[in-house]
Amino acid sequence: MREEILHKVKRLVIKIGSRVLTCTDNGLDLATIGRLAAEITALRRRGIEVIMVSSGAGAAGRKELGLDDRPRTIPQKQAAAAIGQPRLMRAYEEAFAAHGHKVAQLLLTRHDLMDRQRFLNARATLDTLLHFGIIPIINENDTVVVEEIKFGDNDNLSALVTNLTEAQLLVILTDIDGFYDADPREHPGARLVPLVRAITKEVEKAGGGSSSTVGTGGMATKLAAAKKAGQFGVATIMTNGMTPGNLIRVMDGEEVGTLFLPARTVLNRRKHWIAYTLRPRGRVIVDEGARKVLAQHGRSLLPSGIVEVEGEFERGACVRVCGPDGTEFARGIVDYASQELAKILGHKSGEIETILGYRYGDEIIHRDNLVVL
Numbered sequence: 001m002r003e004e005i006l007h008k009v010k011r012l013v014i015k016i017g018s019r020v021l022t023c024t025d026n027g028l029d030l031a032t033i034g035r036l037a038a039e040i041t042a043l044r045r046r047g048i049e050v051i052m053v054s055s056g057a058g059a060a061g062r063k064e065l066g067l068d069d070r071p072r073t074i075p076q077k078q079a080a081a082a083i084g085q086p087r088l089m090r091a092y093e094e095a096f097a098a099h100g101h102k103v104a105q106l107l108l109t110r111h112d113l114m115d116r117q118r119f120l121n122a123r124a125t126l127d128t129l130l131h132f133g134i135i136p137i138i139n140e141n142d143t144v145v146v147e148e149i150k151f152g153d154n155d156n157l158s159a160l161v162t163n164l165t166e167a168q169l170l171v172i173l174t175d176i177d178g179f180y181d182a183d184p185r186e187h188p189g190a191r192l193v194p195l196v197r198a199i200t201k202e203v204e205k206a207g208g209g210s211s212s213t214v215g216t217g218g219m220a221t222k223l224a225a226a227k228k229a230g231q232f233g234v235a236t237i238m239t240n241g242m243t244p245g246n247l248i249r250v251m252d253g254e255e256v257g258t259l260f261l262p263a264r265t266v267l268n269r270r271k272h273w274i275a276y277t278l279r280p281r282g283r284v285i286v287d288e289g290a291r292k293v294l295a296q297h298g299r300s301l302l303p304s305g306i307v308e309v310e311g312e313f314e315r316g317a318c319v320r321v322c323g324p325d326g327t328e329f330a331r332g333i334v335d336y337a338s339q340e341l342a343k344i345l346g347h348k349s350g351e352i353e354t355i356l357g358y359r360y361g362d363e364i365i366h367r368d369n370l371v372v373l
């Protein structure tokens with residue numbers, strides 16, 4: 001199975017977690033960075049293009065602020081990242097230069113991938129860098145990012161980068177050997193799972209938070225990332241980045257870490273973007289009949305099936321679609337704003353024009369703009 005997947009890999013996204021890159025006292029671990037640069041160089045020699053998503057800016061900077069533990073406020077976190085990011089890049093630059101390779105920095109926010117034009121600009125930049133044999137190193141633009149436009153963790157960002165770069169594999173290097181069937185801190189008998197065929201609710205339940213003072217999101221965000229990548233048809237392999245040679249072992253097809261297979265039904269780019277890149281602005285609660293036809297028969301959402309609208313949003317916004325019990329089961333782009341929906345919900349499509357005095361169409365969310373999760 002691994003061989004089949006690895007055989008097709010021409011372009012690879014490697015995500016490296018903060019703990020892998022830092023010493024216990026929070027400074028950058030230059031020896032590890034040097035070793036990873038050597039391993040990545042070996043992959044480049046095999047003709048594989050590598051895009052890195054690297055954490056570690058915050059962890060590398062917090063020592064300079066005299067903080068032993070996690071920064072407590074958002075400005076502290078942003079200040080730590082502002083100090084740490086150039087240090088991190090300098091460390092990579094020097095480590096790769098020793099092997100004759102050049103690196104480049106890209107700092108992204110969710111806005112950059114939500115907006116088609118920015119997305120295409122980022123893609124063109126990455127393609128150009130790869131064309132010139134330069135290794136792009138991506139991180140979230142922590143110093144400017146606000147809640148609204150934050151990815152929040154580099155696991156999810158790395159999954160979106162596989163889409164941006166059309167890579168064939170995502171490798172997540174972290175501080176643990178792979179995915180365990182339960183959070184190993186709470187369950188000492190937990191076992192490593194070498195293969196995950198599908199990221200089911202049960203699998204998600206086993207994914208706990210981070211155990212280190214530098215990591216963000218823990219296993220939960222890694223599972224979310226593997227799911228996102230999987231819905232693009234991209235497999236994820238997660239392994240311990242602190243173990244020398246593991247990256248090479250993974251690419252040699254050895255059974256290290258956990259392989260997450262891609263989903264059987266892959267979402268097209270537009271639907272993936274709706275489901276995972278856009279940020280939902282509100283909720284639309286539908287009745288059981290509407291839930292059924294949307295979820296099972298792939299129909300569009302009509303006003304008659306809507307029972308409640310929550311939040312304020314414009315026409316063209318992304319919203320969560322929830323069943324009568326409030327559970328989200330789909331996401332989509334609305335053709336009507338929340339204020340318009342409040343007037344037409346529960347009515348037949350034919351009544352829209354009479355109620356509003358105009359109409360954009362019969363559907364509230366057209367099936368082309370609707371993703372069942």
Ligand SMILES: Nc1ncnc2c1ncn2[C@@H]1O[C@H](COP(=O)(O)OP(=O)(O)O)[C@@H](O)[C@H]1O
Nearest residue numbers: 017018174180182183208210211215216218219
């Ligand atoms: N089921 C699980 N399997 C493995 N690790 C888990 C699990 N649940 C929670 N974790 C925790 O997730 C941590 C890795 O996530 P995190 O600290 O965010 O690392 P990174 O900095 O690499 O992103 C592990 O060290 C472990 O403590």
Ligand SMILES: N[C@@H](CCC(=O)OP(=O)(O)O)C(=O)O
Nearest residue numbers: 018055056057058153154216
């Ligand atoms: N952008 C942040 C890292 C965020 C993050 O996801 O960290 P991690 O869980 O260690 O991959 C930084 O560089 O400090």
